[in-house]
Amino acid sequence: MRRGSIIYTRVCFRLSAAKCFHSKRSEAHGQLAAYCYTGIFMLRVRFAPSPTGFLHIGSARTFIFNWLYARHNGGAMILRIDDTDVERNTAASLESIFEGLRWLDMAWDEEHHQSERLALHREMADAIFRKGLAYRDFTPAQAGEAEKSGAHGTWLFNPDMREMPREESDRRAAAGEPFALRFRVPRDIVRHVRFADGVYGEQSKATADIEDFALLRSDRMPTYHMASCADDADLRISHIIRGQDHLTNTFKHILIFEALGVELPQFAHLPLLIAPDGTKLSKRRHGPVVSVTTYRDAGFLPHAFVNFLCLLGWSPKDDRERMSREELIEAFSLEGINRSNAVINFSEEDPFDPKAVWLNAESIRAMPVEELADRLAPVVRAAGFAVAREQIVKIAPLVRERIKLMRDVLAVADFFFVKELPPYDPAELIPKKGDAALAIKVLEEAQQTLAQTEFSHDALEAALRSASGRLGIKAGQMFEPIRVAVCGRKTAPPLFGTLEALGCEKCLHRIGQAIGKLQSL
RNA sequence: GGCGCCAUCGUCUAACGGUUAGGACGGAGCCCUCUCAAGGCUCAAAUACGAGUUCGAUUCUCGUUGGCGCUACCA
Numbered sequence: 001m002r003r004g005s006i007i008y009t010r011v012c013f014r015l016s017a018a019k020c021f022h023s024k025r026s027e028a029h030g031q032l033a034a035y036c037y038t039g040i041f042m043l044r045v046r047f048a049p050s051p052t053g054f055l056h057i058g059s060a061r062t063f064i065f066n067w068l069y070a071r072h073n074g075g076a077m078i079l080r081i082d083d084t085d086v087e088r089n090t091a092a093s094l095e096s097i098f099e100g101l102r103w104l105d106m107a108w109d110e111e112h113h114q115s116e117r118l119a120l121h122r123e124m125a126d127a128i129f130r131k132g133l134a135y136r137d138f139t140p141a142q143a144g145e146a147e148k149s150g151a152h153g154t155w156l157f158n159p160d161m162r163e164m165p166r167e168e169s170d171r172r173a174a175a176g177e178p179f180a181l182r183f184r185v186p187r188d189i190v191r192h193v194r195f196a197d198g199v200y201g202e203q204s205k206a207t208a209d210i211e212d213f214a215l216l217r218s219d220r221m222p223t224y225h226m227a228s229c230a231d232d233a234d235l236r237i238s239h240i241i242r243g244q245d246h247l248t249n250t251f252k253h254i255l256i257f258e259a260l261g262v263e264l265p266q267f268a269h270l271p272l273l274i275a276p277d278g279t280k281l282s283k284r285r286h287g288p289v290v291s292v293t294t295y296r297d298a299g300f301l302p303h304a305f306v307n308f309l310c311l312l313g314w315s316p317k318d319d320r321e322r323m324s325r326e327e328l329i330e331a332f333s334l335e336g337i338n339r340s341n342a343v344i345n346f347s348e349e350d351p352f353d354p355k356a357v358w359l360n361a362e363s364i365r366a367m368p369v370e371e372l373a374d375r376l377a378p379v380v381r382a383a384g385f386a387v388a389r390e391q392i393v394k395i396a397p398l399v400r401e402r403i404k405l406m407r408d409v410l411a412v413a414d415f416f417f418v419k420e421l422p423p424y425d426p427a428e429l430i431p432k433k434g435d436a437a438l439a440i441k442v443l444e445e446a447q448q449t450l451a452q453t454e455f456s457h458d459a460l461e462a463a464l465r466s467a468s469g470r471l472g473i474k475a476g477q478m479f480e481p482i483r484v485a486v487c488g489r490k491t492a493p494p495l496f497g498t499l500e501a502l503g504c505e506k507c508l509h510r511i512g513q514a515i516g517k518l519q520s521l
Numbered sequence: 522g523g524c525g526c527c528a529u530c531g532u533c534u535a536a537c538g539g540u541u542a543g544g545a546c547g548g549a550g551c552c553c554u555c556u557c558a559a560g561g562c563u564c565a566a567a568u569a570c571g572a573g574u575u576c577g578a579u580u581c582u583c584g585u586u587g588g589c590g591c592u593a594c595c596a
Contacts, residue, residue: 050596085595141594154523154592180594200526209524209592217594224596248525248591271527271589278588308533311545315534319544338534341589345532345547355533355546365559401559412557461555479555491557 043075044238047108048228050082051093054291055100057344058243058273058281061309065270066241067106068310068332078235079108083115084227100292105302112235114227121222124230124260125181125215133259134215136169136179137161141218157185157212178218183255185210193251198241198268198334205251213252225249229256237265241334244269244341245280268334271313272341281344289344289351298352299379299406304360308353312342322362352405361404372396379406385417394501398493412493416501421488421510426517428484431477436518438473439481443515445471446482447508455504460496485514 047063049055070077079101083089101108114121128134139158162184173179186207194204215226222230232240232253247269257264275281281290288294295305307323315338316323316331323331345353364372373393380387395416402412415421429439445467453463468478479495486507492498499507 048596052596082596088595137594139594156592178594182594203525205525211592213592214594219594221594223594228596243590244526245590246596249596251525269526274589276532280589311533313533317535319535321533321545340527342534343532353532353546358546361559402557464555474555476555483556487556489556493557495555 042236042238043070043073044078044236045070045075045241046078046080046232046235046237048080048082048231048242049097050085050088050224051090051097052085052088053093053283054096054293056281056283056290057292057295057309058290059097060100060104060292061273061312062241062243062270063101064104064106064306064309065314065332065337067108068329069239069241069334070109071329072332075238076109077107078110078112078237080111080231080235081113081115082224082228083113084118084121084222084224086115086221096291096293100296103292103296103302104306106306110235112231114222114231117227117231117234118222120234121227121230122216122220124233125222125226128183128215128256128259129181131259132184134181134183135162135164135212136173137182137212137214138172138177138179141178141180154209155211156208157182157187162212180214180218181216182212182214183252183259185212185255193254195250195254195264195267197247197250198239198266199271199337200244200247200269200339203247203250205248207255210251210255215256225252225256229253229260232265233257233260233262239266239268241268241270244272268337270337271339273312274341274343276343276345276347278343286346287351289346295352295356299408300352300356300360301363301375301406304363305356307363308356308359311355312344313337322359357404364403364406365401367400369393369396369400372400375406376409379409380417383410383417387417391416391501398497398501402493415487415489415492421513424484424488426514426521428490429481429514429518431473431480434473434477436521438477440515440518441471442473442478442481443485443511443518446478446485447511447515450499450504450507450511455500457496457500460499464496481514482511485511 045066047059047066049059049063067077069075081094081097083094125134129136137158139161161182191207192204193207193210194202197203213225214223216222231237250267250269254264273281275286279285283290292305296302303325306325307321307328310323310328310332311321314332314336317336320327320331345355367375370393373389373396376396376399377387377389377392380392395413399409399413403409426436429443430436431439431442434442446464449463449467450460453459464478464482465475468475471478480490483492483495483498484490486492486495486498486502
């Protein structure tokens with residue numbers, strides 16, 4: 001995280017890009033367009049979170065779309081931490097952002113922190129002031145607030161400040177009176193700020209409807225608009241892809257870019273992710289489901305999560321839904337992004353969108369056993385079970401089609417991990433159309449059979465089926481009591497694989513206990 | 522309030538102005554089956570409303586309604 005340097009370079013980093021960055025890093029703020037010294041256009045996108053909360057899934061999606069756009073076009077992905085709000089920044093939040101991004105496993109090519117570039121922001125703000133395109137506003141920080149945000153009138157500017165003679169302004173500034181620097185939005189002529197959004201198309205807004213927004217606060221800290229534009233220009237961002245909540249801010253940003261005399265980047269705004277109640281996602285209102293780490297901790301696979309987020313507000317325009325990372329990169333384009341907000345479907349009972357869960361289950365099913373075992377192992381160990389990897393490898397195929405989230409393994413396969421089964425109702429041991437006596441008979445027969453059978457799936461099945469024949473009962477009636485005796489419940493993974501994975505000793509022990517329970521009924 | 526944006530099944534979405542409005546998730550049912558899953562098949566389910574343009578509007582235009590965003594010396 002050193003100043004303005006490239007500290008995070010990993011896979012996907014293009015050699016040409018590297019050359020480009022190094023060669024032109026020092027060439028300051030003249031041109032925004034991202035051409036490198038060879039004259040070849042260099043596409044550069046950025047993700048700019050502010051560390052004022054955990055990494056939220058909407059932000060994660062913005063990051064992912066930027067990343068896909070960069071990778072699809074062979075461009076560079078820049079991570080920029082927008083930490084100019086010193087009041088609200090927290091180290092924990094910064095950590096949460098990195099944690100979340102690392103989990104997504106999508107590397108960025110450059111990293112910058114705005115707090116280390118304040119001099120640049122101020123310099124650019126002052127340059128705008130020197131051109132007469134900004135003015136000092138000496139209104140005390142709080143005072144103006146009330147009248148501005150009055151219920152009816154729209155606040156645009158304060159004429160006293162805007163029209164203040166330069167001499168008076170200079171004198172008061174020299175006297176040390178604090179002031180905010182405001183952009184002087186053109187008002188003498190009717191003008192529309194226009195741009196073509198990559199998603200929303202032609203956009204236009206009259207300057208008469210744009211207020212004189214602040215560039216610098218009275219403590220000389222840059223505002224978001226100033227810092228963001230200054231850095232976008234300096235870092236030669238070619239495409240700004242961000243949430244639709246910035247669509248109307250873009251008009252202000254264009255005014256800043258113009259005042260700076262730099263070329264405009266391309267803009268593309270993303271439809272917002274909203275909660276089922278139609279409001280935007282917030283931790284206070286919707287709880288931890290809006291945080292990326294919640295998904296990670298519940299046992300989502302990073303790619304399934306990415307896949308899910310991609311499907312919210314974007315479509316490959318064909319019927320594909322499950323897509324690999326390569327397919328996503330290949331298929332991604334701004335044309336596939338639609339314009340209406342997307343609801344993430346969650347509730348108190350189901351904290352995760354069913355589609356996300358399904359995508360995750362699909363990934364799990366498609367995963368090789370060894371890999372699944374490696375991912376399951378930490379979950380099992382974190383729950384306090386000391387289980388050998390080879391045991392987990394045996395269990396993995398039994399749970400693969402029965403878990404949707406990694407953490408489900410604890411509920412589905414707990415009986416593999418415990419020494420002693422938790423208590424269960426002995427009545428569960430009694431098979432359909434049978435009684436306790438039959439259950440005992442079945443279990444005793446099973447004990448004998450298992451004791452002299454090889455513990456492999458096929459041998460076990462053959463032995464138990466013929467045992468049921470000997471007893472003159474249906475196979476199902478034979479299997480039921482054994483399943484409950486061994487698993488402690490009626491629903492469990494397939495019996496023979498379960499017996500094999502559990503091993504002879506444990507099976508016989510548990511069947512013995514079950515017989516005991518039945519006898520004391 | 523002002524300004525901007527959006528509107529297809531419950532949810533995510535597809536549809537050169539001409540389709541029985543398609544797919545997916547979820548739901549329901551059937552099949553398979555040692556339980557539970559997985560899998561296969563089937564069903565229910567949508568163009569917000571009103572005008573206009575057109576031989577013909579989900580699609581183009583206008584209006585209505587609803588929703589979202591911005592309107593901070595937050596980002």
